[in-house]
Amino acid sequence: LAKTTQPISMDSYEGQEVNITCSHNNIATNDYITWYQQFPSQGPRFIIQGYKTKVTNEVASLFIPADRKSSTLSLPRVSLSDTAVYYCLVGEYDNQGGKLIFGQGTELSVKP
Amino acid sequence: EPEVTQTPSHQVTQMGQEVILRCVPISNHLYFYWYRQILGQKVEFLVSFYNNEISEKSEIFDDQFSVERPDGSNFTLKIRSTKLEDSAMYFCASSEDLELGGINEKLFFGSGTQLSVL
Numbered sequence: 001l002a003k004t005t006q007p008i009s010m011d012s013y014e015g016q017e018v019n020i021t022c023s024h025n026n027i028a029t030n031d032y033i034t035w036y037q038q039f040p041s042q043g044p045r046f047i048i049q050g051y052k053t054k055v056t057n058e059v060a061s062l063f064i065p066a067d068r069k070s071s072t073l074s075l076p077r078v079s080l081s082d083t084a085v086y087y088c089l090v091g092e093y094d095n096q097g098g099k100l101i102f103g104q105g106t107e108l109s110v111k112p
Numbered sequence: 113e114p115e116v117t118q119t120p121s122h123q124v125t126q127m128g129q130e131v132i133l134r135c136v137p138i139s140n141h142l143y144f145y146w147y148r149q150i151l152g153q154k155v156e157f158l159v160s161f162y163n164n165e166i167s168e169k170s171e172i173f174d175d176q177f178s179v180e181r182p183d184g185s186n187f188t189l190k191i192r193s194t195k196l197e198d199s200a201m202y203f204c205a206s207s208e209d210l211e212l213g214g215i216n217e218k219l220f221f222g223s224g225t226q227l228s229v230l
Contacts, residue, residue: 043221
């Protein structure tokens with residue numbers, strides 16, 4: 001059972017800012033939150049990672065509140081090429097240890 | 113940017129046959145993974161490998177599956193007797209061993225091997 005919850009799909013228009021929120025109520029103390037992007041027939045690609053507060057890179061920003069039970073990926077001024085599935089990942093733990101499990105992701109559709 | 117390389121890009125096999133999917137992880141990486149994605153579904157974790165042994169595996173990774181790092185550069189996934197339901201895109205990934213700890217490291221994925229079992 002995935003430990004993250006995201007909207008299944010979102011629509012946007014070119015030039016808009018897109019915010020995708022992920023819930024991870026049971027995140028472990030040491031875990032980072034990592035977001036990946038996947039285009040059809042390609043492997044997932046790392047976008048951004050953070051532990052708390054705000055992280056920004058050349059592609060996106062990641063906002064994490066103090067309780068770390070959720071995070072928001074912000075894509076500024078999206079273009080058609082940002083149409084993809086976006087996944088947020090945190091660790092999942094069992095008696096073997098930890099692993100990264102992909103949830104259903106958010107399918108973002110950017111329209112002209 | 114360094115890449116994870118997977119071969120072949122497409123593999124067609126008959127049910128019951130053995131297949132080996134090959135991956136060349138990024139050279140200084142120490143964690144290795146296999147994931148798979150059935151068409152239209154989410155990416156599923158299969159197995160993680162560190163220090164020449166399996167560190168984690170999922171329920172999907174049963175006795176029909178095995179992984180090996182035969183020569184220090186390649187990382188392979190073997191399916192001994194393929195089933196129709198093994199048809200999927202198989203992704204290899206690798207990550208470094210930095211201070212964040214394995215599960216928090218950035219994963220680099222290959223472009224996948226599309227396996228079709230007939």
